[in-house]
Amino acid sequence: xxxxxxxxxxxxxxxxxxxxxxxxxxxxxxxxxxxxxxxxxxxxxxxxxxxxxxxxxxxxxxxxxxxxxxxxxxxxxxxxxxxxxxxxxxxxxxxxxxxxxxxxxxxxxxxxxxxxxxxxxxxxxxxxxxxxxxxxxxxxxxxxxxxxxxxxxxxxxxxxxxxxxxxxxxxxxxxxxxxxxxxxxxxxxxxxxxxxxxxxxxxxxxxxxxxxxxxxxxxxxxxxxxxxxxxxxxxxxxxxxxxxxxxxxxxxxxxxxxxxxxxxxxxxxxxxxxxxxxxxxxxxxxxxxxxxxxxxxxxxxxxxxxxxxxxxxxxxxxxxxxxxxxxxxxxxxxxxxxxxxxxxxxxxxxxxxxxxxxxxxxxxxxxxxxxxxxxxxxxxxxxxxxxxxxxxxxxxxxxxxxxxxxxxxxxxxxxxxxxxxxxxxxxxxxxxxxxxxxxxxxxxxxxxxxxxxxxxxxxxxxxxxxxxxxxxxxxxxxxxxxxxxxxxxxxxxxxxxxxxxxxxxxxxxxxxxxxxxxxxxxxxxxxxx
Amino acid sequence: xxxxxxxxxxxxxxxxxxxxxxxxxxxxxxxxxxxxxxxxxxxxxxxxxxxxxxxxxxxxxxxxxxxxxxxxxxxxxxxxxxxxxxxxxxxxxxxxxxxxxxxxxxxxxxxxxxxxxxxxxxxxxxxxxxxxxxxxxxxxxxxxxxxxx
Numbered sequence: 305x306x307x308x309x310x311x312x313x314x315x316x317x318x319x320x321x322x323x324x325x326x327x328x329x330x331x332x333x334x335x336x337x338x339x340x341x342x343x344x345x346x347x348x349x350x351x352x353x354x355x356x357x358x359x360x361x362x363x364x365x366x367x368x369x370x371x372x373x374x375x376x377x378x379x380x381x382x383x384x385x386x387x388x389x390x391x392x393x394x395x396x397x398x399x400x401x402x403x404x405x406x407x408x409x410x411x412x413x414x415x416x417x418x419x420x421x422x423x424x425x426x427x428x429x430x431x432x433x434x435x436x437x438x439x440x441x442x443x444x445x446x447x448x449x450x451x452x453x454x455x456x457x458x459x460x461x462x463x464x465x466x467x468x469x470x471x472x473x474x475x476x477x478x479x480x481x482x483x484x485x486x487x488x489x490x491x492x493x494x495x496x497x498x499x500x501x502x503x504x505x506x507x508x509x510x511x512x513x514x515x516x517x518x519x520x521x522x523x524x525x526x527x528x529x530x531x532x533x534x535x536x537x538x539x540x541x542x543x544x545x546x547x548x549x550x551x552x553x554x555x556x557x558x559x560x561x562x563x564x565x566x567x568x569x570x571x572x573x574x575x576x577x578x579x580x581x582x583x584x585x586x587x588x589x590x591x592x593x594x595x596x597x598x599x600x601x602x603x604x605x606x607x608x609x610x611x612x613x614x615x616x617x618x619x620x621x622x623x624x625x626x627x628x629x630x631x632x633x634x635x636x637x638x639x640x641x642x643x644x645x646x647x648x649x650x651x652x653x654x655x656x657x658x659x660x661x662x663x664x665x666x667x668x669x670x671x672x673x674x675x676x677x678x679x680x681x682x683x684x685x686x687x688x689x690x691x692x693x694x695x696x697x698x699x700x701x702x703x704x705x706x707x708x709x710x711x712x713x714x715x716x717x718x719x720x721x722x723x724x725x726x727x728x729x730x731x732x733x734x735x736x737x738x739x740x741x742x743x744x745x746x747x748x749x750x751x752x753x754x755x756x757x758x759x760x761x762x763x764x765x766x767x768x769x770x771x772x773x774x775x776x777x778x779x780x781x782x783x784x785x786x787x788x789x790x791x792x793x794x795x796x797x798x799x800x801x802x803x804x805x806x807x808x809x810x811x812x813x814x815x816x817x818x819x820x821x822x823x824x825x826x827x828x829x830x831x832x833x
Numbered sequence: 834x835x836x837x838x839x840x841x842x843x844x845x846x847x848x849x850x851x852x853x854x855x856x857x858x859x860x861x862x863x864x865x866x867x868x869x870x871x872x873x874x875x876x877x878x879x880x881x882x883x884x885x886x887x888x889x890x891x892x893x894x895x896x897x898x899x900x901x902x903x904x905x906x907x908x909x910x911x912x913x914x915x916x917x918x919x920x921x922x923x924x925x926x927x928x929x930x931x932x933x934x935x936x937x938x939x940x941x942x943x944x945x946x947x948x949x950x951x952x953x954x955x956x957x958x959x960x961x962x963x964x965x966x967x968x969x970x971x972x973x974x975x976x977x978x979x980x981x982x
Contacts, residue, residue, distance in 0.1 A: 435900040435901040444937075483902065484853055484886070484905060484909055485884075489852075491853070512856070512901045512905075513854070513856050513896070513902075514856075514899060514901065514937050515897060515932045515938055516932075516938065535931050535955075536858060538859040538860020538861070538862070538863065539863060540857075541860070582863060598870055601866070601871070602870060605870075618864075619863065619864065620955060621957065655845040675918055788861055829858045829859045
């Protein structure tokens with residue numbers, strides 16, 4: 305336990321005293337505090353008052369048979385403090401914490417959908433991830449849920465968003481964006497209420513890509529789950545695999561060989577480069593600058609080639625596995641990779657110049673979609689969105705994994721909080737990633753690239769965090785001592801960031817909606833799982 | 834007759850495609866977008882990505898069909914003018930792939946709308962997708978388009 309965690313625990317026991325039932329530290333630096341449901345809000349209030357930049361990272365539900373356990377993972381001082389409590393299954397209900405921290409909004413709605421826990425005092429009680437036609441009393445992540453014959457009723461649009469009332473009797477026009485929309489590569493629906501050209505309200509409806517992966521993970525072995533979680537998101541697939549494997553390795557108490565840690569770092573950074581380039585190109589498309597899109601995607605192809613040389617696959621890498629990586633990097637590939645990266649770096653300085661000087665780009669992105677630092681903290685956003693608003697947050701620095709504790713790099717932050725700042729963060733991060741890969745290739749340790757691990761994982765629980773291209777990715781895995789996990793919880797970066805879209809779109813121009821939206825780099829296959 | 838063959842010629846020379854993701858993981862989607870960019874550049878076949886279903890000839894679908902998306906997929910297909918073609922891209926769109934049997938998943942695209950070309954792979958390489966579309970164009974050239982559905 306580090307000194308920060310000790311300090312927070314001292315404070316908690318000071319304020320709550322005997323109300324704390326148990327304190328566990330199953331992993332180094334991972335603290336679980338068990339309290340009664342009635343004390344939960346007090347405990348969380350202590351944490352949020354102690355540090356004004358504390359935020360909620362995730363809310364995990366676990367079916368314990370007679371009761372449902374709720375875990376509130378609070379991110380504070382770069383670490384995670386988990387407050388856990390139980391509610392009875394028959395009458396599952398707890399007070400909402402959205403008034404303490406607005407960023408908990410979607411986390412609570414998700415638990416309500418999947419576990420049937422009612423959050424008293426939550427501003428929105430509508431469906432979030434499940435389809436509107438889903439039976440009201442069937443909660444898929446409960447162990448006793450019988451999902452045999454769900455009526456395949458088609459979507460009932462009338463229920464989903466028609467009940468959004470216009471405010472204060474003004475006539476607002478409803479503009480529906482999605483599920484099929486040119487600015488959205490993925491299907492999600494955003495209902496905008498507009499007054500003339502100004503967006504007044506935004507109601508997001510996600511869940512169009514909900515594939516029930518958390519439930520499916522419980523029916524597959526740990527090894528099969530790696531391939532499943534990679535397919536949560538095809539863009540940041542290596543991050544998902546890394547985070548899942550890291551978490552399972554923590555339960556098993558395995559340490560990964562140094563060469564594997566470095567190779568993991570290489571693929572994770574390649575993921576980041578190609579994801580950021582994809583987004584910067586897409587941003588060009590949305591602001592009507594198609595040349596930028598074509599250039600960016602042209603320059604992105606060599607990165608895909610490197611991924612293919614390293615892993616054998618272009619997109620879904622299937623490279624990281626429990627205990628290391630699945631194949632070694634051939635020595636003769638290293639100069640080829642470095643040559644491509646040098647090329648890319650030159651091109652990046654051209655793009656940097658472009659973003660700094662091009663009037664078209666600036667007009668469409670400067671002072672558009674501003675998210676203040678305060679809002680960023682309140683809404684608990686992560687990744688480049690947080691760093692674009694001046695929040696210092698990067699899991700690679702806060703809680704180093706893979707080889708990030710040995711590799712020097714800089715965290716990029718901008719204070720403007722507008723679309724431009726968010727794009728610039730990504731542009732600068734590509735440069736940092738290139739440096740990280742070069743350093744990792746120069747200092748690649750020799751030795752084995754994986755250790756063999758048993759198929760059966762001992763009983764236990766752990767969570768892991770990875771800085772995916774879009775921000776902090778969070779996994780919680782609970783094992784019951786078999787080859788199948790008891791529970792796999794995934795909280796993806798876009799799920800944390802999507803609330804901020806409502807904030808930045810409201811009050812802005814309709815024409816700016818796609819551009820400011822894309823600057824958040826939303827990934828809905830991640831969000832919905 | 835002459836007019837019909839002219840239309841057919843034009844359509845085959847420049848098929849407009851619409852991309853719809855009904856529950857994919859983004860891997861196939863980024864490969865579909867990569868098709869339009871300089872390395873693969875499908876515009877050399879006259880293929881143009883079209884944002885509206887009402888102007889599209891070919892529907893490129895990616896991903897499994899989720900319960901929430903099934904209706905949308907069907908509606909988009911119905912909005913496309915005849916003759917229309919569907920290309921299912923990726924293992925999920927072909928058969929449900931790794932998500933087959935999940936509670937919110939109906940299965941492959943052919944559970945909801947008829948499919949003309951299946952491009953397997955997870956994700957298929959852009960070359961494979963191009964091959965699928967070109968095969969579709971070739972078979973459409975040989976078939977009498979007017980008989981099509």
